[in-house]
Amino acid sequence: MFAPPIAPINWENGRVALIDQTLLPLEVKKIYPETVEEMWSAIRRLQVRGAPAIGIAAAFGLYLAVRGAESKEDFYLQLERAAAYLATARPTAVNLFWALERVKAAAKAVPDLSLAQLKERVLSEALALQQEDEAMCLAIGRHGAPLLAGLTAVLTHCNAGTLATARYGTALAPVYYLAGQGKLLHVFADETRPLLQGARLTAWELKQVGIPVTLITDSMAAVVMQKKMVQAVIVGADRIAANGDVANKIGTYGLAILAHEHGLPFYVAAPSSTFDASLASGEEIPIEERGPEEITHFGNRRTAPEGIAVYNPAFDVTPARYITAIITEKGVLKPPYKESISNYLK
Amino acid sequence: MFAPPIAPINWENGRVALIDQTLLPLEVKKIYPETVEEMWSAIRRLQVRGAPAIGIAAAFGLYLAVRGAESKEDFYLQLERAAAYLATARPTAVNLFWALERVKAAAKAVPDLSLAQLKERVLSEALALQQEDEAMCLAIGRHGAPLLAGLTAVLTHCNAGTLATARYGTALAPVYYLAGQGKLLHVFADETRPLLQGARLTAWELKQVGIPVTLITDSMAAVVMQKKMVQAVIVGADRIAANGDVANKIGTYGLAILAHEHGLPFYVAAPSSTFDASLASGEEIPIEERGPEEITHFGNRRTAPEGIAVYNPAFDVTPARYITAIITEKGVLKPPYKESISNYLK
16 A cells, blocks of 8 residues: 555564654654653654554553563552553543553463563563554554545544554555545645644654645635535544544534535544444543643744743544544444444444 | 723824734734735734724725825825735735725716825824724624623634724724623633634633624634533624625634534624625635735744645635524624525615
8 A cells, every 4th residue: 555654653673663753744754762751742842742652652651651560569560650651642532541451451461471571471462552553553454445436625633644653544544545546636735723733743643655635724724625626525533432433633513513504525544443332422531731822933033922821731522413424444434333333342 | 881991093193003913912012004005914914903904094095195296186096006915915805995985986987186185084084994993883883782691601713803993903893892791601712723802802802892702713613612611602794795605714614614513603793894785605705815824834943744735725715504593783694694694685
């Protein structure tokens, strides 16, 4: 399959390497977290971001926490502490908690292992998560491609591409899949304020492989639909409740309404690690609020007056009724989602 | 009435003074265009912006063009040339063309005037336009206030306040009017990408007079409505067609759909100078497209990759069916707009 050559997380010679996504597109620079604290900070500061990628990074973070353990007792203590700590890095994407549980369970599955074997098992589970995510994204691309085949252009929000996953992306996976078949779909990327993941990341990764991309502000999505410049919207997800409600980057909910009003399909693409069957609806999903300076400043430069209030939720919840289909690694889920998601997760 | 102390355009000791709105909120600095070319540039570069303010500034621009005329023949030649030239500064707001025609007509109404009297007449017409706009905005405030009275918060887009008019604003006029009665309405200002007029101008002018304001990104409008944090949306306009379709700052159309979907009233506030009865519908309104660097750069700093396409329309057209009412200086217009606008303009 066709995809950008640069994966956001790499295990290199005994070190975990992250592309520092806060520096893109001006600079492609790797950072090498050495401690669980450094990994926590990289997740919190969005040097690594995107729900699936956060999960993978956290799994490697657990390895950083336990690799220096001097006894099995110490190993399990560090593992639990690090998992609890990493879980506080960001609240919304469920892939983070899912990945931490997966690694903890792997480390506990065979109690008779030696300390060295336990450490090795944590690392191999992190690597397995990364490989599985890559395979899931590939499958999302394969299942999603027929939905987009024949269209000339789609709109996407934030970055749900290679940079948000192990590789291939979620929302962009069908675009890459079609590109691999020689079908270049035009992608409209909205810039995604406040942190410009669409402008900085999506536009950049698509351009790496020659997929045509047009950048717009978030506020231009409606007119792009009105003028029939796109024929579908496709986004990723940070958490999907049992009823199909989707938490995703702030702005997604508005796009879903606009697509609905213009009669355009609205697709969500996500692997099984993004589903949270424990939540009946999206109302229960915790939504991260971030600092006001993301909106009042640009870099170090203030752009809004001092002393005003700011509301800065990083995510919103799109009710399932606006979602045409959810594209997963096992196939395409359709309404009623309560049933289709329940069957999918069985 | 309650309003910010700073008007955007002032006639001071024989000079026209503009607040340079590109520098707000970091710096409050006046510029003094001395020639019609400098006024054209101030309008084009958005140092003065907002449909009514553009019209007033252009009227003063005509005076700058004719004040050095050495004969009546030269006066009329300069007047026509300057009007044609200023009309090219920006294409969408009809107030610009309306104001130029008003001043030209005033200069031609009494052919027996002396050269000095003709020049004086151009200046007095510009000053009259400014005074009329102030009175119209005050009346918009009075007519709009009952629609917003009793609400706790409204959402506005871009800047349709004092800084966009002679004083009092259009969309913000009812907010100031209510404030004058001791009723402080909370205003949610969306930042209005790409040029951040909401963050830089609306938040700033409201804060000047102590009206509570919360800044959000454009992409947060939907969630603010979903959570019932606002009970109405109110915006200005750059041109209103005979059928009630409204051209306004990019993003307005999307907000109108979101308000519709959430069952919230969507109000447009504009003086008679913003109506263009010569256009049957909004499809005929010319929409300005601006340079890609407004989206790919922030200040001088590039934020998007090089070599990508950008779509940057500065305005969009909201179909009349999404507009609950249009608040004018003579009263509140309701659907069907073809009739109510026709009666209003009689």
